[in-house]
Amino acid sequence: MASSKKAQKPEEKAKGGKNSCLKTWATRIVVLLLFVATFGWLDTIKQRWYVFDPTSLHELAQEAIAVSGPNDTAGMIQHIVKNLTATYPSTQIRLNTDSKEWVFNNAGGAMGAMYIIHASITEYLIIFGTPLGTEGHTGLHTADDYFNILVGEQWAFLPGSLEKEVYRPGSVHFLPRFTAKQYKMHEGCFALEYARGWIPLMLPFGFADTISSTLDLPTFYKTSVVTGREMIKNLLIGKI
Ligand SMILES: *[C@@H]1O[C@H](CO)[C@@H](O)[C@H](O)[C@H]1NC(C)=O
Numbered sequence: 001m002a003s004s005k006k007a008q009k010p011e012e013k014a015k016g017g018k019n020s021c022l023k024t025w026a027t028r029i030v031v032l033l034l035f036v037a038t039f040g041w042l043d044t045i046k047q048r049w050y051v052f053d054p055t056s057l058h059e060l061a062q063e064a065i066a067v068s069g070p071n072d073t074a075g076m077i078q079h080i081v082k083n084l085t086a087t088y089p090s091t092q093i094r095l096n097t098d099s100k101e102w103v104f105n106n107a108g109g110a111m112g113a114m115y116i117i118h119a120s121i122t123e124y125l126i127i128f129g130t131p132l133g134t135e136g137h138t139g140l141h142t143a144d145d146y147f148n149i150l151v152g153e154q155w156a157f158l159p160g161s162l163e164k165e166v167y168r169p170g171s172v173h174f175l176p177r178f179t180a181k182q183y184k185m186h187e188g189c190f191a192l193e194y195a196r197g198w199i200p201l202m203l204p205f206g207f208a209d210t211i212s213s214t215l216d217l218p219t220f221y222k223t224s225v226v227t228g229r230e231m232i233k234n235l236l237i238g239k240i
């Protein structure tokens with residue numbers, strides 16, 4: 001066998017090489033198509049894993065403002081977390097009730113801090129904001145984003161519009177997936193941010209500024225630990 005293979009003419013050898021190269025590429029294309037089809041299918045059924053809904057979160061944000069008064073950010077956060085833990089059983093969804101667990105968040109040129117209330121593969125719920133104000137790019141995401149203003153104002157604009165959009169406490173700034181805006185939290189602003197869609201695909205944007213600019217490794221570490229811990233704890237109870 002070995003000797004007969006050795007006896008192959010050079011042009012036959014070249015033909016064999018071409019065939020195996022074609023086979024490799026055919027396999028790669030089939031795998032790629034399967035991958036695209038699987039994700040396309042998952043994308044059509046992802047809503048079955050959603051637990052929160054934007055309307056009741058918006059009502060909850062408004063209720064938190066009404067109950068706590070317009071300046072009591074901490075009171076609003078307490079109210080929100082208390083309501084969520086009373087509403088959703090811990091067997092259905094894992095919530096992080098440690099409202100002292102804040103981390104810096106640098107993304108799209110903007111800077112603030114966040115407290116992750118919930119993170120899973122298809123949803124996240126955080127308190128995001130800064131008492132100083134910040135400005136940047138929203139990011140182009142694979143998730144719909146509902147930004148419920150609790151305190152302060154958020155301004156936004158899309159290229160082409162010559163006037164700014166203004167979002168005040170009790171209102172929600174909805175940013176559909178694959179849309180980007182410039183935004184500004186004019187002076188201090190805090191919001192209850194709910195995102196639904198493919199959360200892991202948002203993480204590179206969430207980490208890019210830290211890796212390429214701030215080099216704040218403790219923040220990078222803490223954010224990864226908290227996000228990973230919450231996602232895994234949700235997966236363990238079957239919350240995708
Ligand atoms: C939670 O908040 C929602 C929206 O404001 C409200 O309808 C619901 O009754 C609250 N649930 C609890 C347990 O407080």
Ligand SMILES: *[C@@H]1O[C@H](CO)[C@@H](O)[C@H](O)[C@H]1NC(C)=O
Nearest residue numbers: 068069070071072073151152
């Ligand atoms: C909230 O804070 C603003 C600015 O400090 C102040 O003008 C306003 O009176 C405060 N409102 C309440 C209800 O405490």
